[in-house]
Amino acid sequence: MFKKLILGTAAVAMLSGAQMMSASAEDMHYVPSLSYRTGPFAGGGIPVANGFSDYMNMLNARDGGIGGVKIVVEECETGYNSQKGVECYESTKGKGALVYNPMSTGITLQLVPKAPVDEIPVLSMGYGLSATAIGEKFPWGFNYPTTYWNQLSSILKYIDSKGGIKGKKIGFIYLDVGYGKEPIPLLDKLATSMGFTTAKFPVGVKEMQSQSSHWLNVRKERPDWMIMWGWGAMNSTAIKEAAKIKYPLDHFIGNWWSGADADLRPVGEVGKGYVAANFSGIGTDFPALQDVLKHVVDAGKSQVKDKSLVGDVLYNRGLFNAVIVAEAIAAAQKATGKKAITGADMRVGLETFDLSAARLKELGLEGFAAPVKASCSDHEGAGSVFLQQWNGSAWEKISDAIAPMNDVVRPLLEEAADKYTADKPDWKTQSC
Template sequence: MKHFTRLALAGALAAATAGASMAQELYAPNLAYRTGPFAATGIPLMNGQADYMTLLNERDGGIGGAKIDFEECETGYSTEKGVECYEKTKGKAIVTQPWSTGITLQVLPKTNVDAIPILAPGYGFSPMMDGKTFQWAFNTPAGYWDAADMIIQYLESQGSLNGKKIAFLHLDHPYGKEPIPVLEQLAAEKGFELSPIPVGLKEMQNQSAQWLQIRRMRPDYVVMWGWGAMNAGAITEAVKTKFPMENFLGVWWSGHDADLAIAGADAKGYKSISWSFPNMDAPVMKDIQSMVIDKGMSKTDETEMKGVFYSRGIVISAILAEGIRAAQAEYGTAEINAEQLRWGLEHIDMTEERIVELGLDGMVPPFKTSCANHTGHSGGWMLEWDGEKFVKVSDLLTPNVAGYQALAEEKAKEYADANAPWPVNEGCDAM
């Protein structure tokens, strides 16, 4: 029945895009980072993204009859190289995927002029949730402020935070600083003490100074906004200093299986909030295995495929594909342009039923975007490392967006004023 439903939807889309069988390819480049200091996390993400698009091309003939050109432009996670990749690809691209908060901030003002949407799933500048101000930027399905709120919600479910100490161990980079405004606001509201502890790019693998500070501080919890080698370095130090793992939590980019595998059973109890979850029994995984991997069209391996980051890459490409489908149906053409895709990304409706139709069972929570809401605020699950893999240890948590909506509007206005003249979509309703 599920297969029939997918076929019916595909038929309806094909009818809406008559003549699509002759359509040209849609160019959706990815600013990848398979090299550099964060390659270990970038590789499984890029593999998952690429494999899903390859599946759509092989199984469905693309999207709406148009094959997807998912070319990668290697940035090494360098902001300078990322901007170069953006400039190189923007001419014919229908989307740009920066894959770094630093790169996102650099290209954000350019997209207004170039009229090309930014897709930054689960990262980037949090006030991009305000679609009225940031017409071309999307950080679906959840943003960093959502993550900070959900982590605090989870901790509060374990007991009052009033009088507690929380150390905020973060990469000293725009990405690592993103949640600080919301964490500071929550600290004032809930009565906990927040102590930011930055980790420089050159300190990622040797955090002895930071963990000495944590040991002296004796916080009740450590919340980590780490990335790449910083994650493994922090987990290693936590084990070495015998910090209780059950009180150590990270954002979704700090929940990479390979980082935890280094410590193995010693890291048992570590937690990470996540808007994606690997489900090897999901139909999409079986299709990728038979139609992509078994045909030698993938760079992944069996271990990586079971991990959180590979499946997250699949979900990210599925989100992009949904935006493309929505735009094709609205405009009656397979060969959509960047401006039409922007409309499509504003009209994603990932219901539970649609998630199942896509074969993504249990891999992503439901969410919906709109002209004013460019994030979707899907919510997420708290995952815990059981010594070998991540498992869910919470029901779906949903962010209290109303709690920081005013802050988002304030920061969005500050950004627009600082970059004036800044076009605002007055046609959008409030968030």
């Protein structure tokens, strides 16, 4: 029996290898997915990875791929670990990778300098280094549809619309890693220009599930509003602790990585009123999502454990990431006239696609997200976010799209981009 099992496993492995080789031989769009289905942050990594691969598989099943070429999504497990992420990158880049979606700010920061060398663009959708929005300085880095900094400016605009922000105290609780600290320079600058004060509460990875001291400090500081840049178990713990000290949850706003179904399900009714930012649709009430259900989930080709998880916030986030990649591939094909494209072609696609409202409707995603227009100089699209509120069992959209403060943020992004490249004399830039 044991021998049969070993032989069977070997046969399956050989067949898979042969299949991959035959796929490599023919034209394909090879898109590595640096996913994390294991480790402390798997709760967020799983739905994102599922949404991403399911949309690509739907395009394969429904349309035969993009421009007649099948898409091959190969997952590489990073465990949300930067070192493993780089290993995944190194082991897959030689297979004709078109673009990397690192799914982690830490990994993105490692890959940004590698992208121009290997000529494979990096798309960190709604995370990563905000300064990559400046296309002139970062020809190979993209963060459509918007950056952390723009998101923060949209959240502050929302607060300002609710009785004014001037003279108020804004608490900022964040995961004490690169990702959490990323928007702090902007927060400090805007505090001066908009006339509010801040109180910061860093949460170490070890303290994600033990935040009572942080929330005692919140009680002491009494901020008028709280903003959270959390991830993983930090989110649900923070919301429970906020409720514990009776902080008004409708004044507690998480960023788009602190507002997933996975974060709020363990909190349930206690989290009623909590608000979070988002930039992709909620639910399955979109024709494209219905196609995913029909061609992928119902056909047993999805890794999603339960059909009801399709349409969750992070599932749809991963799906939207796939939409942008697919649109950029189509744009690259159109711009180059080639069916099978390279990483360099993909970069052109990422600077030329136009995900307009009409195109979103055509894709079966009307109202799913704000339109995104790619360009050479603007690698983020300056997209808007909307806010959603937890009603005790599900998310409800509570605002229209809130445009970022581009006039304020763009010069700061340019300054940050200059700072990043200042000590890198060989850094490749471009003129737009």
